[in-house]
Amino acid sequence: MADLVISEDFFQDKEPSGKTSHGDGENFHWIWPVNTGKNGAAFSDDEVKAAYADRGEEQVPLGVHGTTVAVDWDSCIAAGSCMSVCPVQTFQWYRTEQDVAATAVVDATFEGTGLTEQDERLDKTDKSMPIREHDCTVCMACQEACPTGAILIEQANAEFHEKAAGTYVKMEGSGNPHAHD
Ligand code: SF4
Numbered sequence: 061m062a063d064l065v066i067s068e069d070f071f072q073d074k075e076p077s078g079k080t081s082h083g084d085g086e087n088f089h090w091i092w093p094v095n096t097g098k099n100g101a102a103f104s105d106d107e108v109k110a111a112y113a114d115r116g117e118e119q120v121p122l123g124v125h126g127t128t129v130a131v132d133w134d135s136c137i138a139a140g141s142c143m144s145v146c147p148v149q150t151f152q153w154y155r156t157e158q159d160v161a162a163t164a165v166v167d168a169t170f171e172g173t174g175l176t177e178q179d180e181r182l183d184k185t186d187k188s189m190p191i192r193e194h195d196c197t198v199c200m201a202c203q204e205a206c207p208t209g210a211i212l213i214e215q216a217n218a219e220f221h222e223k224a225a226g227t228y229v230k231m232e233g234s235g236n237p238h239a240h241d
Contacts, residue, residue: 062209065096065135066124070212071220076228077123078166082191089193090224091166092124100134101208108137111184119185122162126190127221128214129202133162133187135210140178142188142202142211150196154189155182162187 071092078091098121102108112119122133129150131142142151152174154165159182172191175181188211190196196213203213 061204062207064203064209064212065100065132066130066210066212068212068214068216070095070124070130071127071217074220076224079228080125080165080167080189080191081169082194083169083171087192087194089126089129089190090221090228092127092130094121094123094134095132096134097121098134100132101210102134102137105137105184107184114183115185117161117185120163122187125165125187126193127217127224129190129193129196130212130214130217131188131190132210135208136187137208137210138181138184138186138188139207140181140188141205141207143176143180144178145201145205146176147199147201148192148195148197149176150190150192151188151202152176152191153181153186154191155186156180165189 074092076090077093079088080091081088103119125131125133152172154174157170157174170191198213198215200213203211
């Protein structure tokens with residue numbers, strides 16, 4: 061198992077930088093500030109870098125997506141190991157539902173219709189989105205399978221999901237989310 065890149069107390073002093081909603085109108089997952097950033101494995105992976113170059117899309121730090129199922133998108137190299145082991149399809153390839161820059165998933169709604177098999181990624185710029193975080197059975201298989209240690213499964217972090225739900229507001233008009241006390 062690779063060393064984990066998200067520390068268990070990552071959320072302790074953080075506030076979300078955004079969220080992605082599920083089209084069921086109830087569920088959503090938070091996006092948290094940059095963790096590994098440009099030190100993440102995605103920034104040194106030749107296939108990921110080539111995929112961004114092919115698209116003519118700039119590779120920028122994306123932060124951590126999810127709280128109890130937390131995926132460091134800057135360490136996600138689109139290996140898809142999590143997809144192949146998850147028994148409840150927590151993850152989807154986000155681009156297979158909406159082929160947009162990863163920065164555009166902030167405060168967007170996804171229906172959960174994206175593809176969920178390991179090799180169904182659109183290309184190596186795709187990321188594993190924990191769109192069904194709420195369905196996770198805490199089997200830990202994805203955390204153990206991820207080749208870059210990009211996933212942290214920690215049910216205790218549910219308190220940070222709940223706390224943020226009480227304090228997070230989207231700034232009117234700006235499109236830039238922030239959180240306050
Ligand atoms: S811990 Fe198990 S159920 Fe939860 S997201 Fe990972 S593989 Fe899926």
